[in-house]
Amino acid sequence: MKIAVLNGSPKGKYSITLQSVKYLQKYHPAVEFEIFDIGQRIKQIEKDLPFFDSIVEGVRGSDLILWCYPVYTFLVPYQLLKFISLIFERKAEANFAGKYTSQLLTSKHFYDHTAHNYICNISEDLGMKHIVGHCADMDDLQKPEGRKRLLQFGEELLWTVRENRPLPRKYSPRETPTPRYAPPEKLPLVSPVGESEVVPYDVVLVTDCTDSDSNLGRMIAVFKAALVNPLRVVNLNDFQFDGGCLGCFHCAVAGNCVYQDGFDEFHRTQIRSADCVIFAASINHHWFNPVWKCYDDRQFYNGHRISSMGKAVGYIISGSLQNEANLREVLEARSEMARTYLTGIVTDEVASNTVTTLLLQDLAVSTLRAIATKASRPVNFLGAGGMRIFRDLIYVMRGLMREDHRFYQKHGLYDDFPQRQWKRTLQMIFLGSFLRQKLIGRKASANFKEVLLKRYEKIIRKN
Numbered sequence: 001m002k003i004a005v006l007n008g009s010p011k012g013k014y015s016i017t018l019q020s021v022k023y024l025q026k027y028h029p030a031v032e033f034e035i036f037d038i039g040q041r042i043k044q045i046e047k048d049l050p051f052f053d054s055i056v057e058g059v060r061g062s063d064l065i066l067w068c069y070p071v072y073t074f075l076v077p078y079q080l081l082k083f084i085s086l087i088f089e090r091k092a093e094a095n096f097a098g099k100y101t102s103q104l105l106t107s108k109h110f111y112d113h114t115a116h117n118y119i120c121n122i123s124e125d126l127g128m129k130h131i132v133g134h135c136a137d138m139d140d141l142q143k144p145e146g147r148k149r150l151l152q153f154g155e156e157l158l159w160t161v162r163e164n165r166p167l168p169r170k171y172s173p174r175e176t177p178t179p180r181y182a183p184p185e186k187l188p189l190v191s192p193v194g195e196s197e198v199v200p201y202d203v204v205l206v207t208d209c210t211d212s213d214s215n216l217g218r219m220i221a222v223f224k225a226a227l228v229n230p231l232r233v234v235n236l237n238d239f240q241f242d243g244g245c246l247g248c249f250h251c252a253v254a255g256n257c258v259y260q261d262g263f264d265e266f267h268r269t270q271i272r273s274a275d276c277v278i279f280a281a282s283i284n285h286h287w288f289n290p291v292w293k294c295y296d297d298r299q300f301y302n303g304h305r306i307s308s309m310g311k312a313v314g315y316i317i318s319g320s321l322q323n324e325a326n327l328r329e330v331l332e333a334r335s336e337m338a339r340t341y342l343t344g345i346v347t348d349e350v351a352s353n354t355v356t357t358l359l360l361q362d363l364a365v366s367t368l369r370a371i372a373t374k375a376s377r378p379v380n381f382l383g384a385g386g387m388r389i390f391r392d393l394i395y396v397m398r399g400l401m402r403e404d405h406r407f408y409q410k411h412g413l414y415d416d417f418p419q420r421q422w423k424r425t426l427q428m429i430f431l432g433s434f435l436r437q438k439l440i441g442r443k444a445s446a447n448f449k450e451v452l453l454k455r456y457e458k459i460i461r462k463n
Contacts, residue, residue, distance in 0.1 A: 004062035008069030008080030012040030017106040024154040039079035060095040071107035078244030078293040097127030117326040176320040181348040207280035216318040226364035245297035257301040276312040283319025305407040312370040314343040336383025
């Protein structure tokens with residue numbers, strides 16, 4: 001049996017994720033593993049067509065394709081996403097069709113499921129038979145239980161291929177095209193938003209759109225016309241990225257990115273400085289165009305610090321987001337993690353041009369209102385769960401992630417450690433012991449609901 005390993009890590013042979021593949025290789029010497037360093041050599045893959053073809057040839061001659069990558073900002077690294085886009089651009093899908101595939105990814109379990117879902121979706125679009133992947137912690141290989149689970153995963157892969165097992169499809173085939181958006185010649189009047197008409201709020205629209213006559217281009221124009229305030233537009237295609245994030249942690253140690261292309265300054269002054277950021281993009285193979293992933297990953301220069309806390313954000317999207325549950329979850333999770341106020345997501349999938357136009361105008365109104373009122377919402381599980389993972393990680397690695405650690409200390413993000421809530425813990429111990437006494441417990445249980453409400457009623461009376 002032959003396995004083609006598509007190594008998406010920009011670290012190449014130094015990838016932690018790749019070490020798990022090598023561990024499987026050790027225990028299955030009869031299996032041929034051919035490793036392609038996609039992430040490290042993406043620039044060569046882009047420019048050298050014969051080199052790209054040699055990788056595709058390796059895929060075509062394999063029995064199983066294993067996607068191998070670390071999770072970068074909710075998804076695969078930019079370099080691997082770029083390779084996936086090249087597969088479709090160069091019409092190489094037929095080489096993947098009918099093959100068994102799976103994935104081996106490592107992270108600290110921060111949204112590894114959305115990365116896994118993305119690769120599963122891409123694999124099925126390529127006509128492949130996807131076997132549930134192995135989402136490992138970065139340290140799993142150092143633990144006996146982690147190695148045991150990895151070997152079980154390897155056995156599952158080989159058994160599935162040998163037995164030619166049928167596998168169900170998880171996602172709908174391909175992306176659904178959206179209707180042409182043509183705004184009416186006479187746009188409806190926009191509702192006023194009070195003081196926002198005269199206060200010079202800074203609203204920036206970040207996009208990669210280069211065609212003003214596309215659906216996305218027309219949507220941007222309608223939004224701009226509806227916005228009372230001036231709109232700054234930043235096109236990501238105008239910034240010359242030297243490359244995607246390398247995962248080198250130079251920024252965590254030295255405080256700045258190893259690249260010298262000026263992205264950190266560009267991001268701070270052109271985007272992060274705004275009162276509100278509107279992102280405008282088109283769905284392309286279950287994500288946006290690759291430049292967006294490069295932009296997302298490179299923001300790691302700021303570490304895990306919440307630099308956009310309190311801002312308003314919104315999205316204008318061309319594409320059928322209703323069929324992209326994984327993408328929607330990522331967009332909402334990003335807002336929750338960043339502690340920003342999501343003013344709305346408008347797409348062109350509605351058949352009515354009038355409805356789309358009204359939604360775009362409403363996004364403009366709600367954006368200015370959110371800035372004026374400093375709107376906020378309580379954080380849901382998407383933000384609270386993700387933040388606890390970061391909190392624990394940074395606390396353990398505070399000697400390395402010094403700037404992140406200082407930020408978390410300053411903003412009290414360690415205060416919800418359970419061991420620090422000793423007063424409440426003692427109260428619950430006392431209350432539990434009290435209620436476990438039979439006679440008291442019977443009497444207390446009858447009034448337990450009323451007792452729980454007392455402190456809430458006190459708040460309502462006083463405030």
